[in-house]
Amino acid sequence: MIDLDPVIHAPVRLRIVSLLAAVEEAEFGFVRDAVGVSDSVLSKHGSALEAAGYVQLRKGYVGKRPRTWYRLTDLGRTAFRTYVSHLQEIVSTSGLTVLQPEATPPVGNPASGVP
Amino acid sequence: MIDLDPVIHAPVRLRIVSLLAAVEEAEFGFVRDAVGVSDSVLSKHGSALEAAGYVQLRKGYVGKRPRTWYRLTDLGRTAFRTYVSHLQEIVSTSGLTVLQPEATPPVGNPASGVP
């Protein structure tokens, strides 16, 4: 029996990962607002994803202010795709074809964010 | 922000509901084996789904032996479809579905810092 990666399955982390799958990197504050959680919640889930090796945290500065950027690792990207296909496998038992009705698109992320 | 119905989101219950969405009814034992859980786990999740009004339990006999059948209610069917569409909405932010094959716009990412 297929099991859904528990690291990704948590609603907040699913949102984070889905968001990050679309871009090169995203700022902490942007992710926090997009996902709709508090600082502490994002920080905790971010750490969980980092511990799993799914995201990478890059610390830097904007001017003199510290910033953190989140970025999906290759492992995280793979885990996400696997998760989605497992999800589809489960949901497809219902007869609904919902996620990913097309052949797997290239998610190699050629040019998403800003260089 | 859309939230994923927690009653359905639990992995075991997602499997149960997906399974039931495909059929009229299913026997307790069949669901238990298909989902891959113990009697007690299915019984508990079944009760949770019943309490939510998502499934209906029908008790009857096969010969002289008691049997229980699970059946999705209309409410459950609707909730499942809503859940799946929410899921798709979330996952589509990744660019993974056919709905949004387009490249995503740049996110708050000036990337001007030097670590």
Added chain:
DNA sequence: CTTTCCGCTTTCCGAGTCGTCAAGTACTTT
């Protein structure tokens, strides 16, 4: 300097979830 602010991180907490195991129920078969 010293206080305040910023951008996270960490700790504490209570509430809820998860599955296993053991026991209970009600009826049937041996």
Added chain:
DNA sequence: AAAGTACTTGACGACTCGGAAAGCGGAAAG
């Protein structure tokens, strides 16, 4: 009478969840 079938229920420990609030290092303000 004892054992089996088909669940149901309760107790249990091991989590996970998110909010509140305190912490922390540096920057800016006073």
